Amino acid sequence: MSASEVIPASDKPQETFVLNVGPQHPATHGVLRLKMTMDGEYVARAEPVCGYIHRMHEKMGENRTWAQFLPNTGRIDYLAAMAYNHAYVAAVERAAKIEVPPRAEYIRVITSELNRISSHLVWFGAFLLDLGGFTPLLYAFDDREKILDLLEAITGSRLTYCYYRFGGVCNDIDADFIRGVREFVAGMRPRLKMYHTLVTENVILRRRLVGIGYIGREMCRKYGATGPVIRGAGVAYDVRKVEPYSVYRDLNFDIPAFPEGDCMARYRVRMEEIEQSLRIIEQGLDKLPDGPVMGGNVPRVLKPPAGDCCFAVEAARGRFLVRIISDNKEIPYRVRLRTPCFCNLSLFEEASAGMMLPDALALLGSLDLVIPDIDR
Amino acid sequence: MRPKVSIKEIVRGLHSLVAGMRITLGQFFKPTVTVHYPHESLKMAPRFRGHIELVRDEKTGKPLCFACKLCEKACPSDCITVEGVKLEGEKRKSVSEYKLDFTKCSLCGSCVEACKSNAIRFSKDYNLATTSKEELIMDLFKRLEADQAKTGQPDTKDTREAGK
Numbered sequence: 172m173s174a175s176e177v178i179p180a181s182d183k184p185q186e187t188f189v190l191n192v193g194p195q196h197p198a199t200h201g202v203l204r205l206k207m208t209m210d211g212e213y214v215a216r217a218e219p220v221c222g223y224i225h226r227m228h229e230k231m232g233e234n235r236t237w238a239q240f241l242p243n244t245g246r247i248d249y250l251a252a253m254a255y256n257h258a259y260v261a262a263v264e265r266a267a268k269i270e271v272p273p274r275a276e277y278i279r280v281i282t283s284e285l286n287r288i289s290s291h292l293v294w295f296g297a298f299l300l301d302l303g304g305f306t307p308l309l310y311a312f313d314d315r316e317k318i319l320d321l322l323e324a325i326t327g328s329r330l331t332y333c334y335y336r337f338g339g340v341c342n343d344i345d346a347d348f349i350r351g352v353r354e355f356v357a358g359m360r361p362r363l364k365m366y367h368t369l370v371t372e373n374v375i376l377r378r379r380l381v382g383i384g385y386i387g388r389e390m391c392r393k394y395g396a397t398g399p400v401i402r403g404a405g406v407a408y409d410v411r412k413v414e415p416y417s418v419y420r421d422l423n424f425d426i427p428a429f430p431e432g433d434c435m436a437r438y439r440v441r442m443e444e445i446e447q448s449l450r451i452i453e454q455g456l457d458k459l460p461d462g463p464v465m466g467g468n469v470p471r472v473l474k475p476p477a478g479d480c481c482f483a484v485e486a487a488r489g490r491f492l493v494r495i496i497s498d499n500k501e502i503p504y505r506v507r508l509r510t511p512c513f514c515n516l517s518l519f520e521e522a523s524a525g526m527m528l529p530d531a532l533a534l535l536g537s538l539d540l541v542i543p544d545i546d547r
Numbered sequence: 548m549r550p551k552v553s554i555k556e557i558v559r560g561l562h563s564l565v566a567g568m569r570i571t572l573g574q575f576f577k578p579t580v581t582v583h584y585p586h587e588s589l590k591m592a593p594r595f596r597g598h599i600e601l602v603r604d605e606k607t608g609k610p611l612c613f614a615c616k617l618c619e620k621a622c623p624s625d626c627i628t629v630e631g632v633k634l635e636g637e638k639r640k641s642v643s644e645y646k647l648d649f650t651k652c653s654l655c656g657s658c659v660e661a662c663k664s665n666a667i668r669f670s671k672d673y674n675l676a677t678t679s680k681e682e683l684i685m686d687l688f689k690r691l692e693a694d695q696a697k698t699g700q701p702d703t704k705d706t707r708e709a710g711k
Contacts, residue, residue: 238621241655324592365570373567
């Protein structure tokens, strides 16, 4: 090699390469693909590619009766199916002016909150799995199993419950369930303390999370991020407080918000939320009224009057909104689903720019994405 | 570039590791929560939503279903096909074919809820994994008949009739 061909180190061309994370990768929890343009170990641009599990739920809504679409809603976010059922059922109830008895409302809140805890426990396990810690997953699934057993006993299913109906819930809860839930709530508080000793205080975890993956309130506003992501940026936005639905107005609970905006803040928001959910469940059980669980004025063939109705709930991952347009037929004219994960994912590209790859994956885990929820 | 770490932080960090390890070690002395599945299994919940099966009339031993097709209409996934025949000397139709395409079923339970005569219920079967698709397309009527032959229905029927 002659001397003239030697390239001096300072003139090295800027080289980037593309790294594909997913669609089948242990760190993406599903079929999400990230096209990462890497500059060495740093992310220059991370482009999420979705659509691998697109099932046309919205279009399916236009092809089946109002009641037949109900099982679909549980499949959008399978980890928090109760809240999704709740949003759809309540939207149709609003459109068709169906009364829901108070006992059913309380049962809905109790089961939704149990479902939220179980969803956060899956996130807790999976997030730490992303970061390289395997054992917390087993602890989390031990507790989650108790919730699933309780919910299975009353709904008959462990994941896609389809428990709510227009005008109430399909089965009443029994004394066994109430006792089981009280036992679970009593047992979960010491477990949470144990999680904090085992995981939250851990120095390795703190080094991976504190100050990593900043998402500010401005970025949340820009992309419409909701749920623990916006609360981790210090904005106490929660649909249960902002637009109280069901019986949340009568219940006493706090919205945890941490202003740091890093992965640790989002972690702490979710852990705090588990505790608040336990509070809600306890109050719900205390206040649980007697009475029927199905409203009397539910028509056999449901034809909501023509119009446009919205209903938003706070799902485990943020604001889930159902908008239905009826033209007074047995089949919806349009079902629009606004899912939280889609918005929460869209800020990833901006937030992850310039981060190291392992940190970017920590950020991705802290967003708590459920891929069917993005694609729906 | 290395971040500066104070001695206090090092001690706190070490303490957090020891505290975590203590919990892990404590777990050794706690009872196991897992079940060794193929050898032992848990009891299914009474409300467990499995696939559906036909219910037999206690008195006559025949299926309660009279092919009204309400379940067929309620099904969101289009997986039920019911056919009925009108037998001589009977008021209602009786089911002659009840096809359930379990490959499409989403286990929502709408069919059981739609049934006015409680002629279908959830089965407690959950070991349904199979290597062929055809096995999941089942005729519940034939299944009930086969079940009848297997459990020796005539015996129970005899005792019932004797009891009457």
